[in-house]
Amino acid sequence: MPHRNAPLTETGRLRLARCVVEDGWPLRRAAERFQVSTTTAQRWAGRYRVLGEAGMADLSSRPHHSPRRTPTRTERRIIKVRLLRRWGPARIAHLLGLVPSTVHRVLTRFKLARLTHLDRATGRAVRRYERSTPGELVHVDIKKLGNIPDGGGHKALGRQAGRKTRSGAGYSYIHTAVDDHSRLAYSEIHDDEKKETATAFWTRANAFFTTAGITVERVLTDNGSCYRSRDWHDALAAAGIAHKRTRPYRPQTNGKVERLNRTLLDEWAYARPYRSEQERRDTFPHWLHTYNHHRGHTALAGKPPASRVPNLTGQYT
Incomplete structure (x- = not known):
């Protein structure tokens, strides 16, 4: 979904791209008509030529490569300590020589429950329930x-x-x-x-x-x-x-x-x-x-x- 100040919605991008690709409009004319830059008009026209209507959707901003991401071996060590000892990010970071924010980011990435949501005896997520009517239990x-x-x-x-x-x-x-x-x-x-x-x-x-x-x-x-x-x-x-x-x-x-x-x-x-x-x-x-x-x-x-x-x-x- 485009942000609130975006000049073009997906429908607007499709109309712009069709004017350029199918109707033969010059890029400058199409850009003026839809009040965007020539570069933007060129980008959406190019995506339409390659992907068709599906190319008008927003792409993920996630990078293809993350060279500074925490190594997989370190992530496994963080998860192992969390599961075995039920420690928080600060204690795990002190044990492994890391920064607490890094440990917290890894735990969040792997969707590990908060310690308050865990059974300390087993390390499993607490199953919470509530009866539907008063008096049932x-x-x-x-x-x-x-x-x-x-x-x-x-x-x-x-x-x-x-x-x-x-x-x-x-x-x-x-x-x-x-x-x-x-x-x-x-x-x-x-x-x-x-x-x-x-x-x-x-x-x-x-x-x-x-x-x-x-x-x-x-x-x-x-x-x-x-x-x-x-x-x-x-x-x-x-x-x-x-x-x-x-x-x-x-x-x-x-x-x-x-x-x-x-x-x-x-x-x-x-x-x-x-x-x-x-x-x-x-x-x-x-x-x-x-x-x-x-x-x-x-x-x-x-x-x-x-x-x-x-x-x-x-x-x-």
């Missing part, structure tokens, strides 16, 4: 989190003083359910991850999704003992919900809830120094509401999960 997981002792931990008191208050603080267990399509989340903080606690949590989570107009069809969990219990199985079966489990040692299969776990650590659990565990827990409902209703999600084009659940109560509060 809900991810469930438990995040173990150290409690903050009364008076504050190391973030509030410093490392040395924080160690003295840490012993005996115990742990919290954050039970979370995330809808695959909308990323709508329901979460509770408990003191254990027993089967009774997990089952009771799911009963309330399912009621939350039902209130939002979402009918849960299947649930995906890891292979934790609470999810392999009879209580958990009976609770899902009673609601007509299918249960799927991830492959062992493959947490990325349950990646959407794993990513939410990281988000809540960054934006809630460790976002500021708290003076007690209760103080941190008191802020959790507000954070979760913000996540569902107001916080833009990168996978949803910057919109919150509530934007995909029109029936969600309190969507506009």
Whole structure:
């Protein structure tokens, strides 16, 4: 496609060439008629004589030879290091004695995925998916989190003083359910991850999704003992919900809830120094509401999960 300031389109070039070749116009006359130089008129007339109408299309500007291109052997070494070690351009360049921009250009030429798009364990591109409707799949997981002792931990008191208050603080267990399509989340903080606690949590989570107009069809969990219990199985079966489990040692299969776990650590659990565990827990409902209703999600084009659940109560509060 010609650039916006080009004097001739492909149709105009063809008309010019036919005036010269078929109608016998002098080059100067044709150039004046189509308001181009004599050289340009000569070029298109020459292409028409050799290639016909097909010669009126733009040719590639890529050179036939690139004597300064990175040698093939060096390119192979770059690709080998990338695949074996999953390094970025800067580290590969330091190892091979190259310039990072050269390494980046080679990786781009061979369409190697960004490191953020790779599974670090296997080096393969991550397969991303999204269910087409809310409720088709809900991810469930438990995040173990150290409690903050009364008076504050190391973030509030410093490392040395924080160690003295840490012993005996115990742990919290954050039970979370995330809808695959909308990323709508329901979460509770408990003191254990027993089967009774997990089952009771799911009963309330399912009621939350039902209130939002979402009918849960299947649930995906890891292979934790609470999810392999009879209580958990009976609770899902009673609601007509299918249960799927991830492959062992493959947490990325349950990646959407794993990513939410990281988000809540960054934006809630460790976002500021708290003076007690209760103080941190008191802020959790507000954070979760913000996540569902107001916080833009990168996978949803910057919109919150509530934007995909029109029936969600309190969507506009």
